Amino acid sequence: MRRNILVDIERQTLTLFEGPxxxxxxxxxxxxxxxxxxxxxGCTPRGRxxxxxxxxxGCPVGTVFRGRRPxxxxxxxxxxxxxxxxxxxxxxxxxxGGCEPGRNRGGCVDTLRRFIYIHGCPDSEPMGxxxxxxxxxxxxxxxxxxxxxxxxxxxxxxRGG
Numbered sequence: 001m002r003r004n005i006l007v008d009i010e011r012q013t014l015t016l017f018e019g020p021x022x023x024x025x026x027x028x029x030x031x032x033x034x035x036x037x038x039x040x041x042g043c044t045p046r047g048r049x050x051x052x053x054x055x056x057x058g059c060p061v062g063t064v065f066r067g068r069r070p071x072x073x074x075x076x077x078x079x080x081x082x083x084x085x086x087x088x089x090x091x092x093x094x095x096x097g098g099c100e101p102g103r104n105r106g107g108c109v110d111t112l113r114r115f116i117y118i119h120g121c122p123d124s125e126p127m128g129x130x131x132x133x134x135x136x137x138x139x140x141x142x143x144x145x146x147x148x149x150x151x152x153x154x155x156x157x158x159r160g161g
Contacts, residue, residue: 009160027127029137035161037109049156052097091120091140
């Protein structure tokens with residue numbers, strides 16, 4: 001049965017559907033700057049997207065990614081203290097591509113070129129409130145559960161705001 005994801009900006013939730021039935025439901029954190037499609041805005045883009053690339057399968061929980069590549073580090077309190085201003089991308093990455101030309105695909109609104117992901121973050125980061133730089137942040141164990149059930153091509157609808 002077909003799976004799709006709904007990200008609700010107002011509720012700060014992500015739901016995985018199988019057909020019409022809700023299978024998994026998680027708290028998330030979206031863009032601190034709200035919603036918007038413009039590159040460099042720090043906003044979370046709305047509309048229809050697809051999972052274009054899956055990164056990190058089999059990596060340990062807390063794997064640190066820079067430029068979509070594992071650094072060899074595992075996030076912990078000591079590493080966080082050494083780099084207090086880093087925007088941590090941890091554990092897995094579901095890289096999104098927009099499906100709507102002119103809205104979230106192409107030109108200065110292209111979600112893929114904006115590097116918009118569903119990704120893990122430190123467990124100390126709050127969920128349920130906007131805090132990201134435009135991506136959709138999740139708890140690491142929640143993300144692994146979602147990642148394992150989300151193939152490339154999965155539709156991701158981002159609504160609200």
